[in-house]
Amino acid sequence: MKQKELLLSAILAPAVSQAMAAQAAGGKLEDGGRPNVIVILADDVGYGDLQCYGARNVATPNVNRLAAGGIRFTDCHAAAATSTPSRYGLLTGQYPWRRKDTDIAAGDAGMIIRPEQYTLADMFKSRGYATAAVGKWHLGLGDKTGEQDWNAPLPAALGDLGFDYSYIMAATADRVPCVFIENGAVANYDPQAPIQVSYRQNFAGEPTGKANPELLYNLKPSHGHDMAIVNGISRIGYMKGGGRALWKDENIADSIVAHAVRFIEANRQQPFFLYFATNDIHVPRFPHERFRGHNVMGLRGDAIVQFDWSVGRIMETLDRLGLADNTLVVLTSDNGPVVDDGYADRAEELLQGHKPAGPLRGNKYSAFEGGTAVPLIVRWPAQIRGGQESHALISQIDFMSSFGSLIHAVVPRNANPDGTSCLEALLGREGGGRQYVIEQSNAHVLSVRTPRWKYIEPNNGPAMITWGPKIETGNSPLPQLYDMAKEPYEKDNVAPQNPSVVHEMQEILRSERAKQP
Numbered sequence: 001m002k003q004k005e006l007l008l009s010a011i012l013a014p015a016v017s018q019a020m021a022a023q024a025a026g027g028k029l030e031d032g033g034r035p036n037v038i039v040i041l042a043d044d045v046g047y048g049d050l051q052c053y054g055a056r057n058v059a060t061p062n063v064n065r066l067a068a069g070g071i072r073f074t075d076c077h078a079a080a081a082t083s084t085p086s087r088y089g090l091l092t093g094q095y096p097w098r099r100k101d102t103d104i105a106a107g108d109a110g111m112i113i114r115p116e117q118y119t120l121a122d123m124f125k126s127r128g129y130a131t132a133a134v135g136k137w138h139l140g141l142g143d144k145t146g147e148q149d150w151n152a153p154l155p156a157a158l159g160d161l162g163f164d165y166s167y168i169m170a171a172t173a174d175r176v177p178c179v180f181i182e183n184g185a186v187a188n189y190d191p192q193a194p195i196q197v198s199y200r201q202n203f204a205g206e207p208t209g210k211a212n213p214e215l216l217y218n219l220k221p222s223h224g225h226d227m228a229i230v231n232g233i234s235r236i237g238y239m240k241g242g243g244r245a246l247w248k249d250e251n252i253a254d255s256i257v258a259h260a261v262r263f264i265e266a267n268r269q270q271p272f273f274l275y276f277a278t279n280d281i282h283v284p285r286f287p288h289e290r291f292r293g294h295n296v297m298g299l300r301g302d303a304i305v306q307f308d309w310s311v312g313r314i315m316e317t318l319d320r321l322g323l324a325d326n327t328l329v330v331l332t333s334d335n336g337p338v339v340d341d342g343y344a345d346r347a348e349e350l351l352q353g354h355k356p357a358g359p360l361r362g363n364k365y366s367a368f369e370g371g372t373a374v375p376l377i378v379r380w381p382a383q384i385r386g387g388q389e390s391h392a393l394i395s396q397i398d399f400m401s402s403f404g405s406l407i408h409a410v411v412p413r414n415a416n417p418d419g420t421s422c423l424e425a426l427l428g429r430e431g432g433g434r435q436y437v438i439e440q441s442n443a444h445v446l447s448v449r450t451p452r453w454k455y456i457e458p459n460n461g462p463a464m465i466t467w468g469p470k471i472e473t474g475n476s477p478l479p480q481l482y483d484m485a486k487e488p489y490e491k492d493n494v495a496p497q498n499p500s501v502v503h504e505m506q507e508i509l510r511s512e513r514a515k516q517p
Contacts, residue, residue, distance in 0.1 A: 048358025209234020
């Protein structure tokens with residue numbers, strides 16, 4: 001771990017802003033004209049979950065305001081239909097299917113993005129930006145899986161990936177360890193309650209959701225999620241200790257927003273890059289009591305409202321500090337939506353006409369469009385005219401190339417292997433956009449999406465997810481081709497009528513697979 005991380009990890013919370021400001025000093029760009037960049041990455045927010053994308057039963061006024069001041073994209077795609085591989089692609093510019101270790105990570109996974117890899121944060125840092133990651137990480141920490149000592153500074157963490165400052169959840173809220181990691185060490189560490197984590201067996205005497213359901217006073221599982229109990233909610237994996245470092249789910253949004261705001265305040269005098277990855281709308285859904293119990297869709301609706309509040313707090317901070325005009329804000333999601341993903345929160349029965357994936361077929365995990373088609377909003381008042389809608393084909397895999405073009409970064413030859421610059425499209429100018437994107441389902445089935453066509457390669461897997469969620473996988477033993485311009489729900493497989501298009505799509509996949517990683 002870098003020495004500056006070891007020093008910062010020992011600083012108390014009230015002094016964090018001063019530490020970050022000092023850390024960023026001396027890194028100003030010569031011309032001072034490049035924008036701050038904030039990537040707001042939602043979790044499991046579907047194409048139809050936001051009001052400005054047609055959501056029913058929920059108001060998202062802050063996201064609406066962001067869209068009204070910029071561009072709302074209708075054809076943006078995550079690299080994968082699940083969290084870890086999607087985030088890997090966004091931060092590295094490499095398709096996750098090129099590596100075998102980018103599936104959904106356990107909470108004790110070793111670093112999936114290796115320190116020697118070039119990242120989006122490295123790129124911004126190379127151009128004098130202060131950099132931070134706040135919120136959900138889910139890309140592993142430490143050198144090796146299952147060998148982390150959570151009671152000491154981690155030997156490999158986000159400081160090795162280009163982030164000056166980090167305040168993160170190691171994985172997801174439904175996986176242990178249920179503590180925040182600040183600059184590579186457990187935040188608010190409690191020496192009286194040393195932390196132990198295992199994904200193999202429980203610790204003697206520790207209750208579990210399966211054996212002790214009477215202890216689940218906040219949420220109970222609907223399937224799985226019945227191991228360690230933290231804050232009256234059972235999780236995936238086993239954990240002992242933590243003490244005062246343990247989070248309370250209802251306070252997660254407040255905590256990560258506070259740290260993001262503090263970073264912005266500390267670095268308002270120089271350009272900064274903030275990767276702000278919220279926990280909403282991922283399970284377990286247990287928002288703060290300010291939001292809980294108010295939405296007709298229950299906890300999932302409450303969580304969407306809490307996410308919108310988080311966006312509003314970031315925007316208010318930019319306005320208050322006079323930074324809004326020259327800050328490029330990107331809002332998107334890591335993958336498509338899921339309704340019942342392991343907790344008995346009545347999300348399925350309370351939808352009441354709301355369609356989380358909007359007009360699209362499939363959800364998180366799926367090869368159908370609902371798995372990877374995500375919202376994308378871009379706002380930069382100094383350069384982008386508000387109120388626009390763009391139909392350009394965009395992939396999150398291109399963020400490094402696009403932002404690199406914006407700030408005139410020089411990217412190493414072997415970095416960002418699959419990205420291409422879509423800057424013109426992101427800024428609302430004519431041109432830009434991709435000719436095709438590659439998408440990956442939870443079962444590693446690949447699809448090709450062009451502005452008109454969607455091709456899903458043959459797969460003999462089950463038609464439905466088998467472990468709990470009521471989601472179509474998109475698997476079929478036959479090639480699937482859909483004309484998205486005519487029928488975005490992917491109902492009519494027109495592969496037999498269009499053999500030349502099928503062949504073209506298959507050649508794209510062959511060509512991509514043949515490239516060296």
